[in-house]
Amino acid sequence: MALQSKLLVYAAIVALVGLLVGIIWFASLDNPDLEQVEIELKDVEVISVNKVENSAKLSVTFLVKNPSEKTFTVPLIGYQLFADEELLGSGQYSTADIAMPGRAIFSSGAEIPLKNIFEINMSEVNSEIYQAILVDKIQSFRAEGVITTESAWSTIEKEFNSSI
Numbered sequence: 001m002a003l004q005s006k007l008l009v010y011a012a013i014v015a016l017v018g019l020l021v022g023i024i025w026f027a028s029l030d031n032p033d034l035e036q037v038e039i040e041l042k043d044v045e046v047i048s049v050n051k052v053e054n055s056a057k058l059s060v061t062f063l064v065k066n067p068s069e070k071t072f073t074v075p076l077i078g079y080q081l082f083a084d085e086e087l088l089g090s091g092q093y094s095t096a097d098i099a100m101p102g103r104a105i106f107s108s109g110a111e112i113p114l115k116n117i118f119e120i121n122m123s124e125v126n127s128e129i130y131q132a133i134l135v136d137k138i139q140s141f142r143a144e145g146v147i148t149t150e151s152a153w154s155t156i157e158k159e160f161n162s163s164i
Helices: 002-028 127-134
Strands: 038-050 055-065 073-083 086-094 111-121 141-150 155-163
Touching: 038 073, 038 111, 038 127, 038 141, 038 155, 055 073, 055 086, 055 127, 055 141, 073 111, 073 127, 086 111
Parallel strands: none
Antiparallel strands: 038 055, 055 111, 073 086, 073 141, 141 155
């Protein structure tokens, strides 16, 4: 009887390991679909200026597209923002603290703009660039970074570089 009990325990362990390997394999099937995500910098506009602190708040809008058949959410976009090729700093769009069902859902073919507030201080950037931003004289904005997409089973990170 003891040998039979040990065999049952070993069989249960092997079945559990097989189940875990199957789940991991099944989850990895999402990755090619999630990697198809498209992101582009759509707009950067000044929304407020604090002349006392010499700072400004910019609204940064990314257009995220899902050309695949797999539904996903976007918990994080980490990026660096450039104005006329001058680095303004780093920003982050994040819904990581929101449960997956509460986030924007990117079903097949969806295109959703995601907005983020980006703050700049004149003391931290080139003063000429800062002034050009305030009077809308910037020739181009560029964002480069990493977008994270997440399905029920998988999470991937994809690098991007987009200009307007």
